[in-house]
Amino acid sequence: MKKLILSLIAIMLILSACSKSEPAEEKSTNKSKQQQDKAISVMVEKVAPQNLEEYINFTGKLEGITDITLSSQTHGEVKEIYKKLGDWVKKGESIGRIDNAGHQNQLDQAKAFLLAAEATYEVAEMQMQASEKLHKEQNISEAEYVQSTSSFKSAKAGWDGAKANLENAQQNLDNSQFTAPVSGYIADMNLEIGQTISTGMQVCTIVDSRKLVIKTGIGESGIKYVKKGQQVEIYHDSHPETFKGIITGVGIKPVNGATNYPVEIIMDNPEGKLFAGMVIEGRIRSNINENVIFTSLNNIVQEYDQKFVFIIEDNMARQRKVTIGKKVGENIIITDGIEKGELLVIEGMENLEDGSSVEIRKGL
Numbered sequence: 001m002k003k004l005i006l007s008l009i010a011i012m013l014i015l016s017a018c019s020k021s022e023p024a025e026e027k028s029t030n031k032s033k034q035q036q037d038k039a040i041s042v043m044v045e046k047v048a049p050q051n052l053e054e055y056i057n058f059t060g061k062l063e064g065i066t067d068i069t070l071s072s073q074t075h076g077e078v079k080e081i082y083k084k085l086g087d088w089v090k091k092g093e094s095i096g097r098i099d100n101a102g103h104q105n106q107l108d109q110a111k112a113f114l115l116a117a118e119a120t121y122e123v124a125e126m127q128m129q130a131s132e133k134l135h136k137e138q139n140i141s142e143a144e145y146v147q148s149t150s151s152f153k154s155a156k157a158g159w160d161g162a163k164a165n166l167e168n169a170q171q172n173l174d175n176s177q178f179t180a181p182v183s184g185y186i187a188d189m190n191l192e193i194g195q196t197i198s199t200g201m202q203v204c205t206i207v208d209s210r211k212l213v214i215k216t217g218i219g220e221s222g223i224k225y226v227k228k229g230q231q232v233e234i235y236h237d238s239h240p241e242t243f244k245g246i247i248t249g250v251g252i253k254p255v256n257g258a259t260n261y262p263v264e265i266i267m268d269n270p271e272g273k274l275f276a277g278m279v280i281e282g283r284i285r286s287n288i289n290e291n292v293i294f295t296s297l298n299n300i301v302q303e304y305d306q307k308f309v310f311i312i313e314d315n316m317a318r319q320r321k322v323t324i325g326k327k328v329g330e331n332i333i334i335t336d337g338i339e340k341g342e343l344l345v346i347e348g349m350e351n352l353e354d355g356s357s358v359e360i361r362k363g364l
Helices: 002-037 101-136 142-175
Strands: 040-046 050-071 076-081 094-098 177-179 184-189 202-218 231-236 239-250 261-268 279-292 294-296 301-303 306-313 316-328 331-336 343-347 358-360
Touching: 040 306, 050 184, 050 261, 050 316, 094 202, 101 142, 142 177, 202 279, 231 261, 279 316, 294 343
Parallel strands: 040 358
Antiparallel strands: 040 343, 050 202, 050 279, 076 094, 094 177, 184 202, 202 261, 231 239, 231 279, 239 261, 294 331, 301 306, 306 316, 306 343, 316 331
Protein backbone atom coordinates (compact mmCIF):
# COMPACT_ATOMS: atom_id res chain seq x y z
CA MET A 1 0.00 0.00 0.00
CA LYS A 2 2.81 2.33 0.88
CA LYS A 3 4.47 1.64 -2.49
CA LEU A 4 1.20 2.44 -4.28
CA ILE A 5 0.91 5.81 -2.53
CA LEU A 6 4.50 6.72 -3.45
CA SER A 7 3.90 5.79 -7.08
CA LEU A 8 0.80 7.99 -7.24
CA ILE A 9 2.74 10.94 -5.78
CA ALA A 10 5.52 10.47 -8.37
CA ILE A 11 3.01 10.39 -11.24
CA MET A 12 1.37 13.61 -9.99
CA LEU A 13 4.73 15.39 -9.80
CA ILE A 14 5.60 14.40 -13.39
CA LEU A 15 2.22 15.57 -14.68
CA SER A 16 2.62 18.86 -12.82
CA ALA A 17 6.03 19.43 -14.34
CA CYS A 18 4.77 18.74 -17.86
CA SER A 19 1.85 21.11 -17.46
CA LYS A 20 4.24 23.96 -16.51
CA SER A 21 6.77 23.39 -19.29
CA GLU A 22 4.33 23.29 -22.21
CA PRO A 23 3.07 26.93 -21.90
CA ALA A 24 6.69 28.15 -21.71
CA GLU A 25 7.57 26.43 -24.99
CA GLU A 26 4.40 27.74 -26.62
CA LYS A 27 5.15 31.28 -25.43
CA SER A 28 8.67 31.11 -26.86
CA THR A 29 7.33 29.89 -30.22
CA ASN A 30 4.73 32.68 -30.37
CA LYS A 31 7.36 35.29 -29.57
CA SER A 32 9.62 34.07 -32.37
CA LYS A 33 6.73 34.18 -34.84
CA GLN A 34 5.86 37.74 -33.80
CA GLN A 35 9.43 38.82 -34.42
CA GLN A 36 9.35 37.29 -37.90
CA ASP A 37 6.05 38.96 -38.75
CA LYS A 38 7.00 42.42 -37.40
CA ALA A 39 6.60 45.03 -40.18
CA ILE A 40 9.58 47.18 -41.17
CA SER A 41 8.86 50.90 -41.26
CA VAL A 42 9.57 52.54 -44.64
CA MET A 43 8.78 55.72 -46.54
CA VAL A 44 7.65 55.61 -50.17
CA GLU A 45 6.89 57.86 -53.09
CA LYS A 46 4.49 57.20 -55.94
CA VAL A 47 6.32 56.79 -59.22
CA ALA A 48 5.38 59.47 -61.75
CA PRO A 49 7.15 60.89 -64.83
CA GLN A 50 8.45 64.41 -64.21
CA ASN A 51 10.72 66.98 -65.79
CA LEU A 52 14.28 66.73 -64.50
CA GLU A 53 16.29 69.91 -64.96
CA GLU A 54 20.07 70.00 -65.34
CA TYR A 55 22.12 72.92 -64.02
CA ILE A 56 25.63 74.31 -64.29
CA ASN A 57 26.85 75.43 -60.86
CA PHE A 58 29.27 78.29 -60.29
CA THR A 59 30.70 80.54 -57.58
CA GLY A 60 31.64 84.20 -57.81
CA LYS A 61 32.18 87.46 -55.96
CA LEU A 62 29.72 90.35 -56.09
CA GLU A 63 30.83 93.74 -57.38
CA GLY A 64 28.93 97.00 -57.55
CA ILE A 65 27.69 98.05 -60.98
CA THR A 66 29.83 101.12 -60.27
CA ASP A 67 32.96 100.79 -58.15
CA ILE A 68 35.47 103.66 -58.40
CA THR A 69 38.22 105.16 -56.28
CA LEU A 70 38.25 108.96 -56.04
CA SER A 71 41.75 110.45 -55.80
CA SER A 72 42.79 114.02 -55.05
CA GLN A 73 43.74 116.18 -58.06
CA THR A 74 45.47 118.79 -55.90
CA HIS A 75 47.17 119.21 -52.53
CA GLY A 76 46.34 121.08 -49.36
CA GLU A 77 44.82 120.86 -45.89
CA VAL A 78 41.38 119.26 -45.49
CA LYS A 79 38.98 121.89 -44.12
CA GLU A 80 35.52 120.32 -44.40
CA ILE A 81 33.98 116.85 -44.83
CA TYR A 82 30.32 116.65 -45.89
CA LYS A 83 29.83 112.88 -46.12
CA LYS A 84 30.67 109.89 -43.96
CA LEU A 85 31.15 106.17 -44.45
CA GLY A 86 28.01 104.48 -45.81
CA ASP A 87 26.33 107.71 -47.01
CA TRP A 88 24.73 107.93 -50.43
CA VAL A 89 26.31 110.57 -52.67
CA LYS A 90 24.93 111.87 -55.97
CA LYS A 91 27.04 112.47 -59.05
CA GLY A 92 28.46 116.01 -58.87
CA GLU A 93 27.89 116.29 -55.10
CA SER A 94 30.78 117.45 -52.93
CA ILE A 95 32.23 115.03 -50.36
CA GLY A 96 34.60 117.54 -48.72
CA ARG A 97 37.13 120.27 -49.53
CA ILE A 98 40.66 121.41 -48.83
CA ASP A 99 41.74 124.95 -47.94
CA ASN A 100 41.10 126.74 -51.25
CA ALA A 101 41.75 130.38 -50.38
CA GLY A 102 44.92 130.38 -52.51
CA HIS A 103 43.09 128.80 -55.44
CA GLN A 104 40.33 131.40 -55.14
CA ASN A 105 42.93 134.21 -55.25
CA GLN A 106 44.52 132.67 -58.34
CA LEU A 107 41.12 132.47 -59.98
CA ASP A 108 40.38 136.13 -59.22
CA GLN A 109 43.76 137.16 -60.66
CA ALA A 110 43.19 135.04 -63.76
CA LYS A 111 39.83 136.73 -64.31
CA ALA A 112 41.49 140.16 -64.04
CA PHE A 113 44.29 139.18 -66.46
CA LEU A 114 41.68 137.92 -68.89
CA LEU A 115 39.79 141.21 -68.82
CA ALA A 116 43.02 143.14 -69.48
CA ALA A 117 44.05 140.78 -72.28
CA GLU A 118 40.59 141.00 -73.81
CA ALA A 119 40.77 144.81 -73.83
CA THR A 120 44.22 144.74 -75.43
CA TYR A 121 42.97 142.29 -78.02
CA GLU A 122 39.95 144.42 -78.88
CA VAL A 123 42.16 147.53 -79.37
CA ALA A 124 44.63 145.56 -81.49
CA GLU A 125 41.78 144.15 -83.56
CA MET A 126 40.40 147.64 -84.31
CA GLN A 127 43.88 148.90 -85.20
CA MET A 128 44.38 145.91 -87.47
CA GLN A 129 41.10 146.56 -89.30
CA ALA A 130 42.06 150.24 -89.77
CA SER A 131 45.54 149.32 -90.99
CA GLU A 132 44.13 146.92 -93.57
CA LYS A 133 41.92 149.67 -94.98
CA LEU A 134 44.74 152.24 -95.08
CA HIS A 135 47.11 149.69 -96.57
CA LYS A 136 44.69 148.97 -99.41
CA GLU A 137 44.40 152.72 -100.04
CA GLN A 138 48.21 152.95 -99.87
CA ASN A 139 47.97 155.54 -97.11
CA ILE A 140 50.39 153.73 -94.76
CA SER A 141 53.75 152.11 -95.34
CA GLU A 142 54.34 148.38 -95.55
CA ALA A 143 56.30 148.52 -92.27
CA GLU A 144 53.41 150.18 -90.45
CA TYR A 145 51.03 147.53 -91.76
CA VAL A 146 53.32 144.69 -90.65
CA GLN A 147 53.66 146.28 -87.21
CA SER A 148 49.88 146.47 -86.85
CA THR A 149 49.50 142.83 -87.87
CA SER A 150 52.17 141.73 -85.40
CA SER A 151 50.51 143.66 -82.55
CA PHE A 152 47.18 142.01 -83.34
CA LYS A 153 48.69 138.51 -83.27
CA SER A 154 50.46 139.24 -80.00
CA ALA A 155 47.24 140.56 -78.42
CA LYS A 156 45.37 137.47 -79.68
CA ALA A 157 47.99 135.17 -78.14
CA GLY A 158 47.81 137.07 -74.88
CA TRP A 159 44.04 136.75 -74.80
CA ASP A 160 44.16 133.01 -75.55
CA GLY A 161 46.77 132.54 -72.83
CA ALA A 162 44.66 134.45 -70.31
CA LYS A 163 41.66 132.26 -71.10
CA ALA A 164 43.79 129.13 -70.57
CA ASN A 165 45.08 130.49 -67.27
CA LEU A 166 41.52 131.19 -66.16
CA GLU A 167 40.44 127.65 -67.03
CA ASN A 168 43.43 126.23 -65.13
CA ALA A 169 42.68 128.39 -62.08
CA GLN A 170 39.02 127.36 -62.18
CA GLN A 171 40.05 123.70 -62.44
CA ASN A 172 42.35 124.05 -59.42
CA LEU A 173 39.52 125.61 -57.43
CA ASP A 174 37.13 122.87 -58.52
CA ASN A 175 39.68 120.22 -57.55
CA SER A 176 39.78 121.63 -54.05
CA GLN A 177 36.25 120.25 -53.75
CA PHE A 178 36.19 116.46 -53.71
CA THR A 179 33.27 115.97 -56.12
CA ALA A 180 31.67 112.57 -56.72
CA PRO A 181 32.08 111.58 -60.39
CA VAL A 182 29.31 108.96 -60.04
CA SER A 183 26.40 108.21 -57.72
CA GLY A 184 26.82 105.53 -55.07
CA TYR A 185 27.55 104.69 -51.45
CA ILE A 186 30.72 105.80 -49.69
CA ALA A 187 32.37 102.40 -49.19
CA ASP A 188 35.71 103.68 -47.88
CA MET A 189 36.60 107.12 -46.50
CA ASN A 190 40.20 108.30 -46.07
CA LEU A 191 39.67 111.95 -45.14
CA GLU A 192 40.13 113.68 -41.77
CA ILE A 193 39.75 117.37 -41.02
CA GLY A 194 43.18 118.97 -40.65
CA GLN A 195 44.87 116.28 -42.72
CA THR A 196 47.28 117.45 -45.41
CA ILE A 197 46.48 115.66 -48.62
CA SER A 198 48.71 115.37 -51.65
CA THR A 199 47.94 115.03 -55.36
CA GLY A 200 47.00 111.46 -56.25
CA MET A 201 46.12 110.45 -52.69
CA GLN A 202 42.99 108.28 -52.33
CA VAL A 203 40.00 110.17 -50.97
CA CYS A 204 37.26 107.53 -50.91
CA THR A 205 35.67 104.60 -52.74
CA ILE A 206 32.19 104.97 -54.23
CA VAL A 207 30.13 101.85 -54.93
CA ASP A 208 26.66 101.68 -56.46
CA SER A 209 25.28 98.33 -55.25
CA ARG A 210 21.68 98.86 -56.41
CA LYS A 211 22.82 96.59 -59.21
CA LEU A 212 25.51 93.98 -58.70
CA VAL A 213 27.89 92.33 -61.14
CA ILE A 214 29.15 88.75 -60.88
CA LYS A 215 32.25 87.84 -62.89
CA THR A 216 32.72 84.09 -62.93
CA GLY A 217 33.89 81.29 -65.20
CA ILE A 218 32.29 78.21 -66.77
CA GLY A 219 34.21 75.11 -67.91
CA GLU A 220 34.39 73.93 -71.50
CA SER A 221 31.81 71.19 -70.91
CA GLY A 222 29.17 73.70 -69.83
CA ILE A 223 29.94 76.90 -71.74
CA LYS A 224 28.01 75.67 -74.83
CA TYR A 225 24.79 75.85 -72.79
CA VAL A 226 25.39 79.44 -71.60
CA LYS A 227 23.77 82.23 -73.61
CA LYS A 228 23.47 85.98 -73.22
CA GLY A 229 20.08 86.87 -71.72
CA GLN A 230 19.70 83.59 -69.78
CA GLN A 231 18.29 83.81 -66.26
CA VAL A 232 20.48 82.72 -63.36
CA GLU A 233 19.63 81.64 -59.81
CA ILE A 234 21.86 83.10 -57.10
CA TYR A 235 22.21 82.02 -53.46
CA HIS A 236 23.95 83.35 -50.35
CA ASP A 237 24.19 81.68 -46.95
CA SER A 238 22.89 84.78 -45.17
CA HIS A 239 19.53 84.68 -47.01
CA PRO A 240 17.09 81.78 -47.45
CA GLU A 241 15.65 83.27 -50.63
CA THR A 242 16.79 82.82 -54.22
CA PHE A 243 17.94 85.88 -56.17
CA LYS A 244 17.68 86.28 -59.94
CA GLY A 245 20.30 87.50 -62.36
CA ILE A 246 20.75 87.84 -66.13
CA ILE A 247 23.78 86.80 -68.16
CA THR A 248 25.04 89.93 -69.92
CA GLY A 249 28.29 88.64 -71.40
CA VAL A 250 29.92 85.35 -72.42
CA GLY A 251 33.61 85.07 -73.37
CA ILE A 252 34.64 83.13 -76.48
CA LYS A 253 38.00 81.97 -75.05
CA PRO A 254 39.54 81.37 -71.62
CA VAL A 255 41.32 84.38 -70.11
CA ASN A 256 45.06 84.36 -69.40
CA GLY A 257 45.50 80.63 -69.94
CA ALA A 258 42.71 79.64 -67.54
CA THR A 259 40.46 76.65 -68.26
CA ASN A 260 37.18 78.48 -67.63
CA TYR A 261 35.42 80.82 -70.04
CA PRO A 262 34.51 84.23 -68.55
CA VAL A 263 30.84 84.93 -67.88
CA GLU A 264 29.37 88.20 -66.60
CA ILE A 265 26.04 88.36 -64.75
CA ILE A 266 24.07 91.40 -63.55
CA MET A 267 21.41 91.28 -60.84
CA ASP A 268 19.11 93.90 -59.32
CA ASN A 269 19.64 94.64 -55.63
CA PRO A 270 17.19 97.49 -54.89
CA GLU A 271 16.71 96.62 -51.21
CA GLY A 272 20.44 96.26 -50.60
CA LYS A 273 20.17 92.73 -49.20
CA LEU A 274 23.48 91.72 -50.75
CA PHE A 275 26.77 93.63 -50.57
CA ALA A 276 29.72 94.04 -52.89
CA GLY A 277 32.48 91.63 -51.95
CA MET A 278 30.17 88.78 -50.88
CA VAL A 279 30.96 85.33 -52.28
CA ILE A 280 27.85 83.71 -53.78
CA GLU A 281 26.83 80.44 -55.38
CA GLY A 282 24.63 80.18 -58.42
CA ARG A 283 23.34 77.89 -61.12
CA ILE A 284 22.39 78.14 -64.78
CA ARG A 285 19.83 75.75 -66.25
CA SER A 286 21.44 73.86 -69.14
CA ASN A 287 18.88 71.18 -70.08
CA ILE A 288 15.43 69.72 -69.29
CA ASN A 289 14.81 65.95 -69.40
CA GLU A 290 11.06 65.85 -70.04
CA ASN A 291 8.66 63.26 -68.56
CA VAL A 292 11.25 60.89 -67.13
CA ILE A 293 11.16 58.62 -64.09
CA PHE A 294 14.01 59.38 -61.71
CA THR A 295 14.97 58.98 -58.09
CA SER A 296 17.80 59.76 -55.71
CA LEU A 297 20.99 57.74 -56.08
CA ASN A 298 20.50 56.74 -52.43
CA ASN A 299 17.41 54.73 -53.40
CA ILE A 300 19.34 52.44 -55.74
CA VAL A 301 20.69 49.11 -54.38
CA GLN A 302 23.66 47.70 -56.26
CA GLU A 303 24.67 44.05 -56.31
CA TYR A 304 27.71 43.47 -58.48
CA ASP A 305 26.82 45.01 -61.88
CA GLN A 306 23.06 44.97 -61.35
CA LYS A 307 20.84 47.72 -59.93
CA PHE A 308 17.72 47.21 -57.82
CA VAL A 309 15.00 49.18 -56.06
CA PHE A 310 12.29 48.11 -53.64
CA ILE A 311 8.63 48.38 -54.65
CA ILE A 312 5.78 47.93 -52.16
CA GLU A 313 2.94 45.57 -53.12
CA ASP A 314 0.24 44.61 -50.58
CA ASN A 315 2.40 45.86 -47.68
CA MET A 316 5.25 43.64 -48.79
CA ALA A 317 8.63 44.68 -50.21
CA ARG A 318 9.55 43.39 -53.66
CA GLN A 319 13.07 43.74 -55.01
CA ARG A 320 12.94 44.97 -58.59
CA LYS A 321 15.77 45.03 -61.10
CA VAL A 322 15.99 48.35 -62.97
CA THR A 323 17.87 49.83 -65.90
CA ILE A 324 19.36 53.25 -65.21
CA GLY A 325 20.22 56.11 -67.52
CA LYS A 326 21.83 59.52 -67.11
CA LYS A 327 22.96 60.81 -63.71
CA VAL A 328 21.76 64.36 -63.03
CA GLY A 329 23.15 65.86 -59.84
CA GLU A 330 22.12 63.58 -56.97
CA ASN A 331 19.42 61.91 -59.08
CA ILE A 332 19.45 59.07 -61.58
CA ILE A 333 17.02 58.45 -64.46
CA ILE A 334 15.41 54.99 -64.47
CA THR A 335 14.73 53.89 -68.04
CA ASP A 336 13.16 50.49 -67.31
CA GLY A 337 11.97 48.30 -64.43
CA ILE A 338 9.30 50.37 -62.67
CA GLU A 339 6.02 51.82 -63.81
CA LYS A 340 3.94 54.90 -63.19
CA GLY A 341 1.85 54.64 -60.01
CA GLU A 342 4.02 52.08 -58.21
CA LEU A 343 5.23 52.79 -54.67
CA LEU A 344 9.01 53.20 -54.56
CA VAL A 345 10.83 52.88 -51.21
CA ILE A 346 12.86 56.02 -50.50
CA GLU A 347 13.78 55.39 -46.86
CA GLY A 348 14.31 52.19 -44.90
CA MET A 349 15.48 49.93 -47.77
CA GLU A 350 18.68 49.01 -45.86
CA ASN A 351 16.56 46.74 -43.63
CA LEU A 352 14.57 45.12 -46.45
CA GLU A 353 14.72 41.80 -48.22
CA ASP A 354 12.52 40.53 -50.99
CA GLY A 355 9.24 39.61 -49.30
CA SER A 356 9.74 41.67 -46.12
CA SER A 357 6.56 42.85 -44.43
CA VAL A 358 6.46 46.64 -44.27
CA GLU A 359 4.59 49.47 -42.65
CA ILE A 360 4.38 52.65 -44.68
CA ARG A 361 4.88 55.76 -42.63
CA LYS A 362 4.15 59.31 -43.68
CA GLY A 363 6.81 61.98 -43.95
CA LEU A 364 7.04 64.92 -41.60
